[in-house]
Amino acid sequence: MTDKAKKKREPIFSPEDRSNLRWLWLGYLKKRAPWLGAVLLMILIQGLVYQQFLSMTESGLRVIFESGEVGQLVLVCLGVFFLFAVRGLMSYLVPLVTVRLSNEAIFEMRRDLIGHLMSLDLAYFERTKSGEIIHRLVTQTQQLGVFFGLATAGAVRDAVTVVIVSGYLIWKNPILFTTAIVVLPFIIWVMNFVSDRVKQAQGQAERALADYMNGIEETVNGMRTVKIASQEQVEAGRLMKGTGAIRDLMKRVQTTQALVMPSIDLSSAFVYVLVIGGGGYMVLSPDFDVDGAGIITFLLGMVMVFDPARLLAQYFGALQSNLVLLDRVRSLYDEQPSINDAPDAVEDFDTGGDIVLDDVTFSYSEDQPLFEGLDMTFRGGQVSAIVGATGSGKTTILSLLSRLYDVKGGQITIGGQPIETLKVGSLRGAFSVVAQDIVIFNNSIWENIRYVNPEATEEDVWRAAEDAEIADLIRRRGDAPVGPKGAQLSGGQKQRIAIARAFLRDAPILLLDEATSALDQATEERIKAALGRLTKGKTTIVVAHRLSSVADADRIFVLEAGQLVEQGRHDELLETAGLYSQLYQAQKKGYDGR
Template sequence: MSKARKSKRGPLYSAQDRDNIRWFWQRYLKSKAPWLVLVLFMLLIQGLVYQQFLSNTENGLRVIFESGSMRDLIWVCAIVFGLFFVRGAMSYLVPLVTVWVSNSAIYEMRRDLIGHLMSLDLAYFERTKSGEIILKVVTQTQLLGVFVALSVANAVRDAITVIIVAAYLIWKNPILFTSAVVVLPFVIWIMNVISDRVKRGQNEVEEAQADYMNGIEETVNGMRTVKIASQEAVETKRLMRETERIRKMITRVQMTQSLAMPSIDLSSAIVYVLVIGGGGYMVLSPEFDVDGAGIITFLLGMVMIFDPARLLAQFFGGLQANLILLDKIRGLYKETPSITDAPDAADRFNTGGDIVLRDVAFSYSPEQPLFEGLNMTFEGGKVSAIVGSTGSGKTTILSLLSRLYDVQAGQISIGGQPIDKLKVASLRGAFSVVAQDIVIFNASIWDNIRYVNPDASDDEIWRAAEDAEIADLIRARGDASVGPKGAQLSGGQKQRIAIARAFLRDAPILLLDEATSALDQATEERIKTALDRLTKGKTTIVVAHRLSSISDADRIFVLEDGQLVDQGKHDQLLSGQGLYAQLYQAQKKGYDRA
């Protein structure tokens, strides 16, 4: 068992760790090097204060034991007080500067993380747990910032103290110091073992916490279902089970870290015994020029070394955990967007031209191909509709048109121009979308409508709200927020906000994905005129479940399992007695029963 563990143990700092540290330094700390040099200078002053304290303590002891001069004793005390006043001032200034440097670095890191996240493809967000993203951007960056601001500065201070005081003790008595550091190999071995276990344990903790946060988010988002189904006890039990699992993991990591302190204490005990025994022998032996004041000072110096050494041991345990955090954060940059502007991408194109899918192939996973050789033409300036059963690929087509995904074979063009040769921003700027999955922010209805066009005038927003039949609700609610994800709104109210956004954006190509699915028949009739006005002169593509709502479309495409099985006008498709006619008759019977 021990051999297996030994074989798994990696180096204290892997090549990846060193690369991550270089990356963090080059990207976020190098520009602040002058401030870091200032911090280092102040830390050196702190270390020199301890050395001078030892020197003056030895002088003070000799005054007491030998000369007995009260004046000299007062002078030594005054010097010692002045030294620690200087150290106190440095202890105040160092964290002040390091916290500022760290907060600036973490701010820049979060800025870059958010910017990078916004550049990633939709596919990344669909396969990545939101809890994992939140953990990286919020929690892990904050923990890393605290570590850099305080722990690293304190560790450098402790290391400087150990080096300066050790150098002084070597100068005073090299024989005694050499005998005192025989335990150093043992301490290094212990720290290597502890650091390796902490690193592995912390990695497990971070993964578990990402799952835990995702579970909490799922519970909060699904609270309506939880309440209706009376599953509060089940959710409580599930979350508490994960809470207990994380508690055990963190406890295991902390218990491993705590092994460092008794190891240092045991080493200290051995050192003190050697110093007292060896130093006492030197004082008693006429062969050595050592007195009692020198030995007391040496013991005091060893205390000054081992106390910072204890803190350094803690730091190196925490360093392994934070290297895991740094690796997790940097790992986000390994995700790169695949949907980008081509080198010769154009920003202008004929937005009123035909939209053509030619031999398009696409799948969300290689095991389940969706489209293979799909051909469709949506005529410019006309209304086209896509119908079909669930999973037939209706919404996927809209995603491909706006390059939320790229086709894996074939080509999509607008006005004869391939969309992968257009700038992504220009392409998407040509679309207005009213989707069934509506994003509503925890703001007022007014602000939710204005989101798609922040520069719109008040008159334009009111006009869009009136057209979408939601102006009265704005007047009633005023500036009141609508709750997280629009929790205080009905499905129909959310959809009218989406329709108002489309009016306000007024793009030349309109995509309606189940645009009226959450509206009752009376409300749908009220805004049908507005929708007709919205679609006038625009290339409109409608994905609809309610077939009666697209009977006036210029062309209807019928999909089944990713294949185009029929197309034509409403009356033509009904007379053809194909899939469309079957779906229409089934819906008609359902309405008749209702």
């Protein structure tokens, strides 16, 4: 026996599916139960209309075949028109109410997902593709809203129609109806077969689609490099490969779903033959009290049963795909933040005190430790600098200070207070950061500066802009957006926005991570005085590659491969002729040789 044959067929609703559906109901639908009850009532009215239509049709046929009274026929026709007018009104109200309910539910789901995303650690966003996050938050939630809104309301309507009309047909002719449903086991088998394969293929398709969206984002963001390197064809080929993978997976899903409708059609044809043949025999035989009007009505009723049954079959095929989406959306809650406020965390601490790293151990992965027993002290109110080669851990120290990551061992204190005993919001609120990876929004420069302090006055923003030497650019550009990720700005202009933000935030501890790396020599000299004003009276920690920019620091720490190898003032470190001196002389020679 093959592995495929040995594989046990999964149930239509796995324990995970039931748990996810319970989460959806309790979290977003139960509170709307009264409105959902109203929708169900309107759907019941639609089903009763069909039942009454069958009854009136049979009466109308008997008027035509037997009594021949025109007045009675007119009354039947008016009754049928009234019934379908009621059904038409319900057909308008049901989707109207359902769409509003589903949109509100999806709004709340997105709100909760966004809130949860914002609570997650930086490490989650560094290991998760942004395309996957966007896909879950936008596309998948929207698909869920449409499916569990309009599609589910339609499915309930179809199910109610099947139940009510079938009940009426059983009451009219139980023998003929029992004969007609002999195909039911076959339909159930087809649905099991389809649902199992759809769920597998849909899961693969969703992963491929997330990867594809991430690839598009990477290509668009890196278009400058693509154009310069003339790699348009390579990128097009990479994206087309993803497109082909999605096409093939969706073809599998749709091919499997396509088996449902012809199976239902063949079953319907078989049933109609049984009804026509068996019903005709009942009409011709004196042993049954059945006439032509009854058989025609019964056949019309079977049409009314099988059409919504076809739609129900489609719904259950789509249900498997949407259960996969629901699982992927809810799985976001499996990610939990590891950096939280301690139960007894405090808000107040000495922001002007010394910042001490005591025997700190940290690694991004278990097999590659970065810091082991690192000791450093940044004096309160002074300017400290961290220098070293790329990968030595300079920026990581800033991340540890603000608890973007937690240390694996040892302790970090500010003013003698361990940072893990502080509320995260209060701790991070004590820092202003000017980083090398500057986040710029597609808004005006003015709004980009005001982002760090939305309550700032107009005067405060202008003062920060003047201090950062970017006020003239604001006057020239006005309210013009700067493009996605600041595409219309130079690297130096972006960094001046970051510096203006630091002025506007005016926090007691200042972290400068390559704050002037994108500035030319002339601009750096102009802004040096502003940085001097910014750092005055603040505990300042500067990470710099250009050693000349930290020559005035009160203390310089030299890192190499995660180890503190030297510390002291600029002149002291030059005299020791150690690593700092070597780096400084190498940079000086490089600048002099230009």
